[in-house]
Amino acid sequence: MRYLRASELHSSTRRQVGNFLLSCLSTSTPLHIFNPSGCLRSLRRLIHHIVPSLAQYLPSMDSTSWPASVAAILSTMSYAQVVTLLFSLCSAILLLSSRRGKVHFAPVHGFRSVLEPSLFLQARFITTAYEIVGSGYKKFKDTPFLVRRYDNDVLVMPMKYLNELSRIPNKKFDSKAAAVGNFVPEWTGMEFAMETNLHIRVLSNKLTPELSRYLDISRSELEYAWDLEVPQADDWTEVDIQHILRMLIARMTGRIFMGIPACRDPEWINLTIDFAIHLFTAAFSLKMFPRWTLPFIAHFIPARYRVKKHLKKASEFMRQSVQKSPKSLLRGEHGEPAEDETVLLSWMMENGTERETAIPEMAARQCILAVASVHTTAGNATNIIFDLCAHPEWFPVLREEIDHVTQELGKLGEKKDVDTRLWLSRLEKLDSFIIESQRLNPVMLVHPQRVAMEPLTLNDGTRIPAGTHVGWAHHHHVMDPAITPNPEVFDPLRSYRKRHSSPEEMNKHLAGQTEPNRLSFGYGKQACPGRFFAVDEIKTLLVRLLSNYNFKYPQGKNRPKPRYANENVFVDPTARLMMKRKSTT
Ligand code: HEM
Incomplete structure (x- = not known):
């Protein structure tokens, strides 16, 4: 007996397989990833085509073989029965192949009843992580509990273990394995970020010391970029403020990482912004399937091709960018000082290993830096403006402070x-x-996240097996009245x-x-x-925006609600604001 190859499938069947996967996966943002009715329609059509296709293929096999019997049984079943059967099969596969149970x-937290299948809880976590993590935090508080993410369980640890665990060396308790691991690196081209760390060295050794x-x-x-990205808005104008801020931040970070001309090339700017969306969508889609199926499934994930x-x-x-001089990016032909040696890429080319400075890896590293820096900072800045519009009494307070510093020290950058x-x-x-x-608008509900690279035993005897994905429910922690008075x-x-409150507290x-009690940037x-850099970049942006523009919500609108995909939190992409130049008020 030989195996059925994809190329042997009836072409309409292949189209239906493609349509089914596309309807599940080909979305431009992970927030729209689930379209159950679309998926179901495609699945029904897929079954409609795949059964005859199988039957067409079966004559080449022994007619008494089990696939023939299965196909015969399948063709007598209703769609609903086939869907149930497929779903049960998927559940069984997931159950058997999961890396759970270590x-x-x-306890696993979040089941609605003892009868609820694990797969239901995993699927519910995608949209209701907020409730599941929150109720787990309240229920267990001082003891660890597990949340059942679709791809793997995450052990949510009480805050009392944070300091002890953060002292464990990285190679034993690793953030990369958790953060980069969340991107399914072996199928998204991100493996390099697990093995080398030039993108972290450049921030710690160059950017921060020379901030x-x-x-x-x-x-x-x-x-x-101001006039290119920020509307004139002489009168109240409705804007997608998140988009404006994302573009400004992509340009600002692009300038320090890649320099001119890349940071002024719309293709590069869009690439750095879109890459994060495609990477997230590809990883999210890949994580819906057991790891062992990925050598097959990964080829059907459109976002992966976009990555x-x-x-x-x-x-x-x-x-x-590096053509002129392969090793020292912006140095002149005869080794004279760089035209603009401040560009961080230049430092990376000089300080990276041979592997790290190879073109494809350096390119991918710039993309991962954009993933880490652009959407996070833009989301944070957007939330600040949303909060200001929800509490407009703070506009004059912040403006007064900016005016005061300007009077004392001159305009930012002037002297x-x-x-x-x-x-x-x-x-x-x-x-x-x-x-x-940041306290009220986290980028993630469970973080920091780490993976135990070897078995760990804590001071109180708690044992964390190797491979355990660990996290902290930091958002619910800072929303706990015991930690933050009147947290709402x-x-x-x-x-x-x-x-x-005292001179000792000033710094x-x-x-x-x-x-x-403040983990917005991890720990x-x-x-x-x-x-x-992120905090000062946000301040720089806000000084400019608040000095020049007024903001408010459109008529009848108020603060948009966040969107969730697993433990990830996003700003509502449909949210709009009104803005108007200050001088014309
Ligand atoms: C407001 C904006 C930002 C937020 C909220 C944010 C948040 C975080 C968090 C929570 C982590 C994980 C830390 C941990 O596990 O303990 C992280 C890691 C990281 N961030 Fe940021 N970040 C922001 C901006 C930036 C910017 C502007 C850059 C680059 C210039 C950057 C580069 C990185 C990198 C490279 C890592 C990975 C570190 C590692 O793997 O060890 N981030 N960020």
């Missing part, structure tokens, strides 16, 4: 002897506002008051810092290496 000491300089460069790009296409395009860009970081650090109320907005109240000066409670040695 953590025996922690003021890079802030100046990114601000100059903001000025260049590949983008990586290829990024390689072309990279090749053009050469005034350090940009220092200027921005004087915006203490804005800093506190950013923290409060939007109180943007919480951190400001803490800082001013604590800052937006770029991490602490157990410990593996916390976000771009967080100081």
Whole structure:
């Protein structure tokens, strides 16, 4: 007996297989990934075609073989029965192939009843992670529990273990395995990010130590991009503020990472923005299937092809950028100083290993840097403006602070002897506002996330088996009244008051810092290496926006609700704001 190859399938059957997968998977954003009625319609059509197709193929086999019997049985069943059968089969496959069950000491949380199949809980987690994680946090508080994500279980640890676990070396308790692992790296071309870390070194060793300089460069790009991306809006104008901020941030970060001309090329900017969407969609789709099926299934995932296409395009860009001088990117022909040696790509080319500086890997690394930096920062800045519009009494407070610093130190970037970081650090109320907005609008419900690379035994004897995916319910933690008094109240000066409570507190409670009760940027040695840049970039943007524009919600609209896909949180892509130039009010 030989196996049926895809190429041997009846062409209309193949089309139906394609349609089915497309209706499940080919969406431009992961938020629309589920279209149950579309999927069901396609599945019905698929069954309609696949059964005759199988029958067509069967004569070449022994007529008494089991596939013939199965096909015969299938063709006598109603669609509903076949759907139920397929669903049960998928459940059985998932159950048998899952990497679950390693953590025996922690209960799985979220089942509606003892009869609920595991697959239902996994599917529900996609849209109701907020409720599942929240109720688990309340119920277990001081003991670990498991949440059943579609691809694997995540062991949610109580906060009391955060410090102890964050002291464990990275190679034993790894953030990359969790974060990059979430992108199914072996099928999305992201394996390099598990094995090498030039994208982290460049942030820790170059960007952060020379932050003021890079802030100046990114601000100059903001000025260049302003008229291109920000509408004139002499009268109240409805805008997609998230899009505007995303474009500005993509340009600002593009300038410091890739320099001119790439950061001014619309193709590069769109590539860096879209790559994140395709990567997320591809990973989300791949995680719907057991790992062992991926050598087959992965080829049917359209978003994966978009990821590949983008990586290829990024390689072309990279090749053009480094063509003049293969090793030292922007150095002159005879080794004279670089034309613009501040471009981070230049540092990466000089400090990377041979593997890290190879064109395809460097291109993919720029894409992963964009994934880490653009949507996160744009989402954060968007949420701040949404919060301001929901609480407009804070507009004058923040503007007054900006005016005050401007009077004292001149306009941002105006005086050469005034350090940009220092200027921005004087915006203490804005800093506190950013923290409060992050508290209420997380980018993820469960983080930091780590994977135990070997068995770990904690001080109290708790054992975490190797391979366990671990996370913290940090959002529900900061919404706990025991941690944040009146957690539902939007109180943007919480951190400001803490800082001013005593001289010792003055240098604590800052937006770029991490602490157990504030994990927006993660925690410990593996916390976000771009967080100081992110906070100052947001401040730079807000200084410009608040000084020049007024914002409000369109008539009859108020603060948009977040969207969830598993533990990931997104800004509602349909949300709109009204904006108007200040001078014309
Ligand atoms: C407001 C914007 C941002 C937020 C909320 C954010 C949040 C985070 C979080 C929660 C992590 C995981 C940390 C952990 O596991 O402990 C992370 C990792 C990371 N972030 Fe950010 N980030 C932001 C902006 C940026 C920017 C602007 C950059 C680059 C300039 C950046 C680069 C990275 C990188 C490379 C990692 C991976 C670190 C690793 O694998 O060890 N992020 N970020």
